[in-house]
Amino acid sequence: MKRKPRIIRYTSPAGGWGSMKSLAEILLRERIPLDGAKILMAQNKPDGFACVSCAWPKPAKPHAFEYCENGAKATAWEITSRRTTPEFFAKHTVDALRRWSDYDLEQQGRLTQPMRWDAATDKYLPVSWQSAFEEIGRELRAMQPDETVWYSSGRASLETSFIYALAARLYGTNNLPDSSNMCHESTSVGLTQSIGVPVGTTTLEDMEKTDCIIFFGQNPGSNSPRALHPLQDAHRRGVPIITFNPIREPGLLSFTNPQSPTEMLVTSPTPISTQYHQVRLGGDIAAVMGISKALIAADDAARNSGRVGLLDHGFIAEQTDGFDAFAEAARKISWQTLEARSGLSRNAMEATAAVYGRAQKTMVVYGMGITQHREGVEGVQMLVNLLLLRGNIGKIGAGICPVRGHSNVQGQRTMGISEKPELVPLDKYAERYGFEPPRNAGLNTVEACEAIIAGKIKAFLMLGGNFVRAVPEREAMEAAWSGMRLTVNVATKLNRSHLVHGEISYLLPCLGRIEKDRQATGDQAVSVEDSTACVHGSRGVRPPASAHLLSEPKIVAEIAKAALDPNPRIDWDAWVGDYALIRTEISAIYPDFENMETRMWEPGGFYRAIPARQRIWNTDTKRAHFIDPQSLAEDPDMPEKGTDVLMMMTMRSNDQFNTTIYGYNDRFRGIKGTRMVVLMNGNDIARLDLVDGETVGLATVADDRTREMTGFRVTAYDIPDGCVGAYYPEANALIPLWHHAEGSKVPAAKSIPVRVFKLDGSGGRVRAA
Incomplete structure (x- = not known):
């Protein structure tokens, strides 16, 4: 479908009539229209279903409409009346479908039957579940365990994640990469080294009691809009909200609550940020160091004059080490170096320090604007340093708050979907199930891509997601993907990864979380863990999209039965017949989940024990660590300005969730009808002899390999000079696979050095701008 691009400046608040x-x-x-509105009333409710979109926490006392714009889109996307049937596949070859857009592929609707790719016709043909499982099992049995990859996207329930990770280890591999490897692994590594836990320390209740919130690299308006409600409440209490973000995002500027008739019709929007600092890409470490420098200087001055200092020296002495260095x-x-690296003035950093220095309870909230840099781990640790200066970890109303993406991406890691064997209680697995789990390190996402390109992987099992579209180095990955023997896709809708297939390829359509899941003992419930390590129950409310769909636990169990020898201690059929039995197994392996069956239905769910919340530091010294960054540059190959x-x-639009594209309008940025834009500072457009609205190409400047894309519309935007923005996943082809965070291997998607080049009349390259 041809769409005419339009750029219209957006001046309205987040929420409101636009939402x-x-x-x-x-x-x-x-x-x-009617069924969807009714079903949304059960979203994020105590006896309803957990949102299939982001992992923002669910309150114990929900609003009447406990969903946001993006969560509602995710629900509508799943419960659509559209269907992708065998008749659809009969009309289209896979080669033809590869030329469709991401949006048009998924817009065909829910998959209805298991399908197998047929080489002779280049089409997906219907197949029985039994024959699918038999062939998948036969192929897996013929391979070495570490020749396979078991990927999970982050939407599968705790129950599915548990049996998926167990099946992979029974098979003999720790090759369990997941979507966390692409986004928040820098958090897991950085926080573990600094405070001894891989997850954040705050709860939803902390937002009600904090007296200062500082945002870094997170955009709640598009990525977690329900967060705007507690932010609005915080502003009304007089809580300062300070934002560091390269782009001025409407969700962090002002908000109109669409659930309030008074606000919609009468009152003005609620301002959100009291300070907004447009930090340069890769400048967050320098910005935080500047805030810290100002605090330490003020503390030195106060103490030298006999006044009370700004830092919590008692906490620092008793609970931390590394402060002096x-x-x-x-x-x-x-200050000159800090200003150059951060793109901010000294006054901006000192203004933040002044407000932070007066607050008693501060939360730092951050997202992938911190984690997806070459030094993303150090970026996370700098945020911890800032909080430790004033004792803001391990007390009510304060702490570190990483905002996760997919609804259960944190929970699946808790359940053992991890390539790192040291993070999984393997001894308990061995004792309970009578086998020796593999102890070698598995492959994370980047390493799995490297192994696929090198021809070392024969099978890829994908539990949800759109892996080929989500990862870097797209050209090389797509070329190598077809070299695998087996690709298995557990999915609800068709996406591009299904069209870049192995020699044998299956589409296995599953129930969605919103659908009723009836098994041998009746309708089943599942559970998820949100960004605050809080566990909630979830019940499907809608009839399945097709009578041929199986649940994710059922699909995983059938693959396990086909690929593994029987284990007398594991009754896959019984587990699938009653998910409560899976939760009994979870409780036996993971102590935090004792009495899970009843606790997951408590209002607001139940929290896992996070030692750092009680100032128990599971680090090498049993203290929280100040970690001095090795460099102020989050990206070693950061270009000089000018x-x-x-x-x-x-970046993501407010009309998408991860690789799922709901439409071609990014309302908050005023972009309509296209996703092929490059946002640029007006000064860069002028000095590079470009024109707002012209079509250009982008080329990566990182190594000798050519990575180019064309078709981007130059779009003048309020972004720091020297920085540009383009949409994910379209621009992923420009990210080198090696261009990842040190220590976590998260693709550094927020810091890619590029050149702009002009195009001739036929769309070919003219020259570098």
Whole structure:
């Protein structure tokens, strides 16, 4: 479908009538205006279903409409009346479908029957579940365990994740990469080294009691809109909200609550940020060091004059180590260097320090704007340093709050979906199930891609997601993907990864979380863990999209039965017949989940024990660590300002969730009808002899390998000079596979050095701009 791009400046708040209109549009488009509105009333409710979109926590006392615009879109996307039937596949070859857009592929609707790719016709043909499982099992039995990869996208329930990780280890591999490897692994590594836990320390209740919130690299308006409700409440209590983000995002500027008739019709929008600092891409470490420098200087001055200092010296002395080295590094670094690296003025950093220094309870909230850099781990650790200076970890109303993406991406890691054997209680697995789990390190996402390109992987099992579209180095990955013997896709809708297939390829359509899951003992419930390590129950409310669908636990169990020898201690059929039995197994392996069956239905769910919340530091010294960054640059290949090399970040629109594209309008950025834009500072457009609206190409400047894309519309935007933005996943082809965070291997998608080049009349390259 041809769409005419339009750029219209957006001046309205987040939420409001724009959100209401967007919701109505998608319910109508998916042909579920009445049914969809009814089903949404059960979303994030105590006896309803957990949102299939983001992992923002669910309150114990939900709003009447406990869903946001993006969560509603995700629900409408799943409960659509559209169907992708065998008749659809009979009309289209896979080669032809590869030329469809991501949006048009998924817009065909829910998959209805298991399908197998047929080489002779280049089409997916219907197949029975039994023959599918038999062939998959036969193929897996013929392979070495570490020749396979068992990937999970982050949406599968705790129950599915548990048996999936167990099946992989019974098979003999720790090759269990997941979507966390692509986004928040820098959090897991950085926080573990600093405070001894791989997850955040805050709860939803902390937002009600904090007196200062600082945001870094997170956009709640598009990625977790329900967070705008507690932010609005915080503003009304007089809580300062300070934001560091390269782009001025409407969700962090102002908000109109679409659930309040008074706000919609009468009152003005609620301002959100009290300070907004447009940090340069890759400049967060320098910005935090600047805030720390200002705090330490003020503390030094106060103590030297006999006044009370700004830092919590009692906490620092009793609970931490490394402070002296960190403080000395902050004192020595020059303001000139900090300003150059961060793109901010000294006044901006000192203004933040002044507000932070007066607050008693501060939360730091962050997202992938921190984690997806070459030094993303150090970026996370710098945020911890800032909090430790004033004792803001391990007390009510304060702490570190990483905002996760997919609804159960944190929970699946808890359940053992991890390539790192040291993070999984393997001894308990061995004792309970009578086998020796593999102890070698498995492959994370980047390593799995490297192994696929090298021809070392024969089978890839994908439990949800759109892996080929989500990862870097797209050209090489797509070329290598077809070299695998077996690709298995457990999915609800068709996506591009299904069309870049192995020699044998299956589409195995599963129930969605919103659908009723009836097994041998009746309707089943599942559970998920949100960003605050809180576990919630979830019950499906809608009839299945097709009578041929199986649940995710059922599909995983059948693959396990086909690929593994029987284990007398594991009754896969009984587990699938009653998910409560799976939860009994979870409780036996993971102590935090004792009495899970009843606790997951408590209002607000139940929290896992996070030692750092009680100031128990499971680090090598049993103290929280100040960790001095090795460099102020989050990206070693950061270009100097004023050169023809620009720093590119990939970004998401408010009309998508991860690789799922709901439409071609990014309302908050005023972009309509296209996703092929490159947002640029007006000064860069002028000095590089470009014109707003012209079509250009982008080329990565990182190594000798050519990575180019064309078709981007130059779009003037309020972004720091020297920085540009393009949409994910379209621009992923420009990310080198080796261009990842040190220590976590998260693709550094927020810091890609690129050049812009002009195009001739036929779309070919003319020259570098």
